[in-house]
Amino acid sequence: MKIVEYDSRSPEEAVALDELLLLKAEAGGLGETLRLWSAEDHFVVIGRAAGVSEDCFPGRCRRSGVKIIRRISGGHAVLQGPGCFNYSAVLSYERDGRYKDVRQSYRRILEGISDAFKVAGLDVEFFPVSDLALDGKKISGNAQARKRKYFLHHGTFLFDFDLDRISFYLRHPSTEPEYRRGRAHGDFLANIPVTAGELEDTIKKVFLPSPAAWKPDRTDLEELREIVTRKYSRDAWNYAF
Template sequence: MEFIDLTLPSPEENLALDEALLNGCDQETPKEILRFWQPEQYFVVLGYGCHHTADVILDACAQDRISILRRMSGGGTVLQGPGCLNFSLITALSTGPDSRNITQTNHWIMQQHQAVFRSLLSQEVTVEGITDLAINHLKFSGNAQRRGRYAALFHGSFLINFDIAKISKYLQNPKRQPEYRHQRSHQDFLTNVSLNVQAIKNALQLNWGAYAPLSKIPLKEVERLVREKYSNHGWNLRI
């Protein structure tokens, strides 16, 4: 598996790079990649099928110039920003057990990450909802998946030192919630994990065997996707 630790300058570029990496790997003999990135500014990211008018506090975002973008994967709407470690894992659909099944792919990867964080934290970590990681029913990681023909992108975030209070300023409480949330507010539902960022990166690299440097960064494809998609209200605010 190849590896890259790269945060591009803008939110649009960072979302576009995930899509560009998947596009480049989605071939009969797909490469596998692990990427890390850490945003330096706050921005909202809608899941593929999320409604911006239902999920986002639009006036607050406009007042504070918080960008509202849409990713290519499913899952809920999130606030990204400093203190959040993001990973992007691209795997061949032939790699994991029952990998042709989206549910089994979720289960396989979440089991791996559950074990990694149990070891790092020396305490119980549970998989909750569909693809959440939690400690004592407090969520610290959310994830989503996008599947191609030969490869899948599984990406997500870990809350390390995130200002959780900001989430309620920019996001509504979601109408669709996992059962374990019990209608809790963002601040009562989420938690940070007290871990060194580099220790998390090292543990995930070891788990996935991701040590070969990424052979090529698809920057031209990133530019195209930003221009045609991620900077376009027709995509970001389409629903």
């Protein structure tokens, strides 16, 4: 597994890079990767089939200059920005037979992360299908996109986030896990009391990457910008539903 060394230059690139890594792995040119990143500016990322107006407040986003970008994985909207730590792992089904089953893959990955935090003294719990919570409050959401040989698993961790912003830009989701029990964002979400560096160390321990790194070359960057131009910068994609 390689660590990705590239700082995205825009929200569109940040979202598009996950797709590029999955496509390159599937094509046989890269293999497994682990990407760790955070955003300096706020923007909303919505799921592959989510309705923009159902998941967020597009008018508020527009007036605040908060971009709305659609990702290739499913799930509900996420507000990115300072204090939100992100990880993206492109994994081969050959790594673990349970990865071929969607629910089992979530359990395998997220229980591994949960166990790593427990070792550090934090009682982080896995709540199916794709949440991690501390003291009953969600600290991490996760989603996947799948190809024939590889799949993308990416997730967020709130650690120093302005939680009030979430209710301003994101609606209450149309579906929710049982443990949420109808709670509003402000009562349901929480920051995990660790630093970005501690999150990075924990995620690295879980996925056990080799010391190798991957930096995009000129051809890779051309492919990335082509994806941004063709898809992630276009309303036809971001506002498709």
